Amino acid sequence: MARLPEEVSLELGLDEPSDDAHLRQRVSKLLGVPAAELPALVLRKRSIDARRGAVRFHLLLELGAQPAVDLGAPHPREVRPGGVVIVGDGPAGLFCAYELARHGIGCTVVDRGKLVQPRRHDLKGLQQGGTVDPDSNYCFGEGGAGTYSDGKLYTRAHKRGSVRDVIEILARHGAPASILTDARPHIGSNRLPQVVSSLRHELQNVGVAFRFGARVVELLLTEGSAPRVRGLRLQDGSELPAQQIVLATGHSASDVYRMLVAQGVRLEAKAFALGVRIEHPQALINRIQYGSAAEHPALPAAPYRLAETVEGRGVFSFCMCPGGFIVPASTEPQGLVVNGMSLSRRSSHYANSGLVVAVEPQDVVAAGFHGVLGGIELQRRLEQAAFAAGGGMLRAPATRATDFLEGRASSTLPQSSYIPGLTATNIAEVLDSVGLQVAPRIAAALRAWNRRMRGYLSAEAVLVGVESRTSSPLRVPRDPDTLQSPDAAGLFPAGEGAGYAGGIMSAAMDGMRIARVIAGVE
Ligand SMILES: Cc1cc2nc3c(=O)[nH]c(=O)nc-3n(C[C@H](O)[C@H](O)[C@H](O)COP(=O)(O)OP(=O)(O)OC[C@H]3O[C@@H](n4cnc5c(N)ncnc54)[C@H](O)[C@@H]3O)c2cc1C
Structure with a gap:
């Protein structure tokens, strides 16, 4: 028998069935191989083509692959306590914590906002009462601006391995399986809150700490000509020691930009x-x-x-x-x-x-x-x-x-x-x-x-x-290799607020990259 290709593309009319038997018939005809002799067909990509006046589906099918039972993305493992504090539980901060935990490194994630459930109550206040809580709203709180966002998972980033990794992690935590194959993956803001709280639960189970209602108001830096981070001050005056700080506060935290200017951390x-x-x-x-x-x-x-x-x-x-x-x-x-x-x-x-x-x-x-x-x-x-x-x-x-x-x-x-x-x-x-x-x-x-x-x-x-908040008007410069601020050793500006991301996927991937640098594997 002639060698079969690894994958085939099919165009499907709108009224054409898409069940396995029909797809096998179509592939059988296309390849000239009896349907009974074809291996398993696995859908890899599905898109809609509405060009040239006719709407149809495009399917990319892999031949011979077994349907994935467990997705390949590695799980976090039991962490040892570390000196990393992540400020901001948006996609950049959360995925940074996730990647650190895959390397067995513990951290504390602090966020000014609330857990997804009480945060929902404050969104009601915004929608129905016109009241804005400056610490709990569509931008601030568990999961960051990503939680009650649209949840489109498009990105212009071309690091395909990293994109797939984030998509698989999301799928494993309650996002619809369709995100694994759709050309324009989307979660929706009714499902995102469960996804971010499921991620938190998995991280808490391996020893990662989370603190909500904890707004950072000051970086604690060592004295001298080459300062390095030693901790953070929260709005209640308490101090949190840290050897490394991942600053992933999003582009809506204008108070954080003011804090950085006041503390001599350069912005562009x-x-x-x-x-x-x-x-x-x-x-x-x-x-x-x-x-x-x-x-x-x-x-x-x-x-x-x-x-x-x-x-x-x-x-x-x-x-x-x-x-x-x-x-x-x-x-x-x-x-x-x-x-x-x-x-x-x-x-x-x-x-x-x-x-x-x-x-x-x-x-x-x-x-x-x-x-x-x-x-x-x-x-x-x-x-x-x-x-x-x-x-x-x-x-x-x-x-x-x-x-x-x-x-x-x-x-x-x-x-x-x-x-x-x-x-x-x-x-x-x-x-x-x-x-x-x-x-x-x-x-x-x-x-x-x-x-x-x-x-x-x-x-x-x-x-x-x-x-007015499509993207950040500022970048917090960082060394291209160490990813740290040139003005404060141990400070890792991350995600959209620091000017290195423009959406859920790119923010998540930026946070993971910082984690790998901290873990010494990148
Ligand atoms: C309504 C809406 C819809 C969107 N739809 C999409 C979409 O469909 N697809 C897409 O890719 N992107 C979408 N976005 C954008 C996306 O949500 C952001 O690009 C992404 O969340 C940025 O991630 P981040 O981790 O860098 O920052 P953020 O998600 O902004 O998270 C920052 C976190 O830091 C916390 N924080 C801020 N200041 C402090 C402080 N001083 N101390 C402690 N914590 C602090 C905040 O509470 C927040 O949780 C949408 C955004 C909104 C608001």
Whole structure:
């Protein structure tokens, strides 16, 4: 018998069955081998192709592999106590602790926020009462900004082994098995909290310590010309000794950036992005993307991804959430930040996406915000302008896309997924209030995108403000080999807040890399 290939690709019509018997028939025909003589078929990748007017599934099948019973990712083992303290229980901090435990190294993870369950209560306060707890919200608490996020697991990082490792760890802790094969893996914010608490339980079982409600307010450094870390001070005044500190506090902890400046740890301004969130009826996006197949029950809520360069700056869709909700991601009482998430079924009637413009450090200075913390100050001013324009209680200022292009305020608004409610206004005035050319660039991009996705620019599309925390305006420099700050030996800046990640996957992988450096294996 001729040697069989290791894998085959199949294209499946929307109404074609996808059970094993049918797939074996298709592969048998393709390879000219009787179905009975084929080895086991294992699905490795599944994607949807909606190009060229016909929607179909692409499957990548491996021949001869046994279905995985235990995933290959190594487990943590019993740890010996160590001097590592991880600040921040987001994906960077949590996966750093996980990787350390695989090498038998113990650590303490401290986080300013609460465990997932009580944190849920504070999210209700945000949604229904307009109250912001600066230590417990969509950004702060167990699992970090990742816990009540959308849980899309896409990354541009090309370290395939590390990507697979993180995906397998998540799958082993309660994420749906589909993330192992989907080309666009997604967990959903109804399932993420169980995943992060299951990770914590596994780590606690091998001896890793966790402390919540523990906000770090000061790094304790040795005296002299080459300081090194010796511990941390918490908000209650207590001290926590440490020989190594992994600082994984995310990009919303502006107080941490101020603390670093005050303590002589260098920061660098970097490019970031801000703008609005745009929401459409999901049915409209389905029609644009899937055409006449839009209502087909086999198809999920359609995503999209758009990018344009307008007058030298990138304008792009960001963190698109099919079948999702816009949520208030504020971390300060008088500031409004919006973001997007969805449940695993992606079944809401709305499609939302960030619609943001790249901002370079020189744009921040030109807008009148000086010093290394200028970008943070600009974000804060914009968030305060949005809060005021919404009229308080975290109501969000909003404008129909068609009114936005006419440069006027909306008088009425379509229904929205945003629970605190929308206030009809001219969102361009909010964006313009910080002296950046964001609104005109968004308008130009909307016109261009409407040519690519006919109907995208519609009176049913609403721009909701503001999306100001897509990425960090700062980087905390670190040595490329030792991954430590040049200003404090033993300080490992990590994840999104330090400027080394831009989402759940890249933050997790950055945390794991730091763990391997601490363990001396990288
Ligand atoms: C609503 C929403 C939806 C999102 N959707 C997606 C998505 O679909 N896919 C994706 O890849 N990314 C998404 N993101 C972004 C993603 O969550 C972040 O990129 C990721 O969580 C960054 O990980 P991190 O570990 O670097 O920091 P974070 O997750 O921000 O974690 C930082 C942690 O540090 C803690 N902390 C801060 N300051 C202190 C202090 N002083 N002392 C002690 N602890 C402190 C915080 O409480 C927090 O738990 C979303 C974010 C939000 C808010």
